[in-house]
Amino acid sequence: MAITLDQTIAHKQQSWLAEKLSSQTFWVLVAVILACIFLSFATDSFATSKNLYNITRNVTFVAIIALGMTLVIITGGIDLSVGSVLCLCSMILGVVMHAGYSIEVGIAASIATALVIGACHGVLIAYIGMPSFVVTLATLSIARSLAMVASGNTVVFQFGPDHDKLLALGGGAWFFGIANPVVYMVVLALLTGFILRWTRFGRYIYAIGGNEHAAILTGVPVRQIKVAVYMISSLSAGIAGIIQTGWLGAITTNIGTGLELQVIAAAVIGGAALAGGVGTALGAIVGAALIEVIRNSLGLLGINAFWQGCFIGGAILFAVLFDRIRKFRQSE
Amino acid sequence: MAVLELTNISKHFGAIQAVNDVSFSIEAGEVVGLMGDNGAGKSTLVKMIAGNFSPSHGTMRMDGAELVLNKPVEARRHGIEIVHQDLALCDNLTAAANVFLGREIRRGVGPFRILDYASMYKRAGQIFAELKSETRPRDLVKQMSGGQRQAVAIARTRLSEAKIVLMDEPTAAISVRQVAEVLNLIRHLRDQGIAVVLISHRMPDVFDVADRVIVMRRGRKVADKRIAASSPEEVTGLITGAIEQVA
Numbered sequence: 405m406a407i408t409l410d411q412t413i414a415h416k417q418q419s420w421l422a423e424k425l426s427s428q429t430f431w432v433l434v435a436v437i438l439a440c441i442f443l444s445f446a447t448d449s450f451a452t453s454k455n456l457y458n459i460t461r462n463v464t465f466v467a468i469i470a471l472g473m474t475l476v477i478i479t480g481g482i483d484l485s486v487g488s489v490l491c492l493c494s495m496i497l498g499v500v501m502h503a504g505y506s507i508e509v510g511i512a513a514s515i516a517t518a519l520v521i522g523a524c525h526g527v528l529i530a531y532i533g534m535p536s537f538v539v540t541l542a543t544l545s546i547a548r549s550l551a552m553v554a555s556g557n558t559v560v561f562q563f564g565p566d567h568d569k570l571l572a573l574g575g576g577a578w579f580f581g582i583a584n585p586v587v588y589m590v591v592l593a594l595l596t597g598f599i600l601r602w603t604r605f606g607r608y609i610y611a612i613g614g615n616e617h618a619a620i621l622t623g624v625p626v627r628q629i630k631v632a633v634y635m636i637s638s639l640s641a642g643i644a645g646i647i648q649t650g651w652l653g654a655i656t657t658n659i660g661t662g663l664e665l666q667v668i669a670a671a672v673i674g675g676a677a678l679a680g681g682v683g684t685a686l687g688a689i690v691g692a693a694l695i696e697v698i699r700n701s702l703g704l705l706g707i708n709a710f711w712q713g714c715f716i717g718g719a720i721l722f723a724v725l726f727d728r729i730r731k732f733r734q735s736e
Numbered sequence: 737m738a739v740l741e742l743t744n745i746s747k748h749f750g751a752i753q754a755v756n757d758v759s760f761s762i763e764a765g766e767v768v769g770l771m772g773d774n775g776a777g778k779s780t781l782v783k784m785i786a787g788n789f790s791p792s793h794g795t796m797r798m799d800g801a802e803l804v805l806n807k808p809v810e811a812r813r814h815g816i817e818i819v820h821q822d823l824a825l826c827d828n829l830t831a832a833a834n835v836f837l838g839r840e841i842r843r844g845v846g847p848f849r850i851l852d853y854a855s856m857y858k859r860a861g862q863i864f865a866e867l868k869s870e871t872r873p874r875d876l877v878k879q880m881s882g883g884q885r886q887a888v889a890i891a892r893t894r895l896s897e898a899k900i901v902l903m904d905e906p907t908a909a910i911s912v913r914q915v916a917e918v919l920n921l922i923r924h925l926r927d928q929g930i931a932v933v934l935i936s937h938r939m940p941d942v943f944d945v946a947d948r949v950i951v952m953r954r955g956r957k958v959a960d961k962r963i964a965a966s967s968p969e970e971v972t973g974l975i976t977g978a979i980e981q982v983a
């Protein structure tokens with residue numbers, strides 16, 4: 405009997421490696437890597453720089469919003485409005501720039517729109533106590549409708565004097581041939597990861613998802629944190645909207661339709677638990693990557709695109725099922 | 737002078753009178769057992785002292801100065817710590833994160849401050865060692881036993897120089913050995929001059945550790961006696977209403 409109390413306290417039950425190995429995010433990452441290796445050998449066109457450029461860029465829009473969504477999901481909420489908010493923010497950007505204003509004004513207007521929407525969500529959810537599902541479901545409808553009103557339901561493809569700047573912002577590749585959206589995604593992912601791990605704000609987000617009542621009792625400013633989280637979620641949709649506008653070079657009122665489900669799928673595949681309290685920035689990116697790799701590979705392997713939904717749905721079920729089985733084993 | 741003095745405190749929620757005209761005082765280094773049946777108003781009373789509710793009527797004084805609390809944070813600032821009945825733990829966080837929840841140690845300058853994990857693990861470890869509890873700061877609370885969870889909740893009260901510690905049913909859901917540990921901890925707090933309010937259903941615990949017992953029934957205080965001058969039989973009678981009231 406040589407183990408003292410101090411040694412017991414200093415010890416940790418699970419080692420760092422064991423912890424990583426037991427996370428859903430890790431296994432999804434393994435799946436993504438294996439799929440990439442398989443596709444590199446199985447097809448000639450996967451491991452080409454053009455295809456990789458496409459994949460990485462396509463991932464970003466879902467991934468950026470999934471970062472914001474992950475924060476909401478960690479607090480135990482949901483944001484169904486992101487697809488419509490993306491559309492509205494793109495449209496505001498387009499309409500403002502089309503009217504002859506500079507790109508700075510357009511982006512500011514677009515970001516402000518996103519923040520106002522997020523603040524409304526946060527206040528209705530945290531202060532009035534409405535369910536996040538209902539509030540954001542309403543905005544899903546409202547934001548797209550407003551986008552139609554703002555544009556007269558037309559396609560906007562001329563962005564005034566700063567037209568080229570906007571296209572370069574979203575469609576260019578300023579660093580080492582990496583598509584700009586990818587750079588934005590990496591920066592935002594690092595920022596989100598940092599916030600979650602190293603700031604008090606991040607700690608409180610997990611605390612609210614783990615036990616909201618406990619968070620209130622210990623003096624965590626739960627309402628303010630929730631408002632901030634919904635603002636970040638809308639902001640991430642707005643940012644994705646701005647980048648996507650620059651990349652596509654045109655905005656229709658149906659962009660981002662159904663995007664909320666892809667985003668939620670990415671977050672969940674990446675390990676975020678809809679019950680709250682669990683989720684990471686890396687998970688959001690990895691989840692979005694898996695979805696994009698599945699999408700891309702079906703095309704390359706010559707499988708009919710109609711099957712896409714089945715594979716993505718299967719990935720959602722499989723990722724969560726895998727996690728359940730692992731937990732059953734642990735509890736035995 | 738009393739460290740905490742309540743005068744004619746009442747609290748009603750709509751038509752429900754949860755606490756009705758209760759007055760008492762606590763001295764430093766005193767352990768007071770607060771007893772009563774479910775719905776007697778104990779928890780409401782404690783939540784007022786902890787700053788969760790403000791009283792509908794009456795005043796609270798701390799060291800002679802009037803005490804007005806609007807938030808739990810303000811109660812803490814005055815040296816009032818509480819161990820909640822449900823422990824108020826987040827299962828998805830580590831023991832250390834739970835201990836420091838709401839008052840994390842951070843390092844850095846100005847707005848650029850990050851969580852100081854090392855300091856929090858170290859301090860939490862020291863507190864657990866002080867409490868003689870085999871609780872690991874880095875482990876998730878999810879994986880912990882009832883006694884360890886209790887230790888985490890109690891460790892929170894050791895972060896600051898507390899004057900009063902309120903404990904809501906600290907021995908309700910733990911093993912016999914752990915009950916003894918918690919009672920020892922209460923004595924440990926008392927010896928340091930901290931006033932402890934122990935809310936409990938368990939007669940033996942109160943008679944073991946408390947100096948004084950206050951009994952509540954249907955929102956009113958019906959007894960406030962030295963433990964030595966009372967008996968479990970009398971207290972049971974007061975709780976159930978078989979004995980109406982004693983001086």
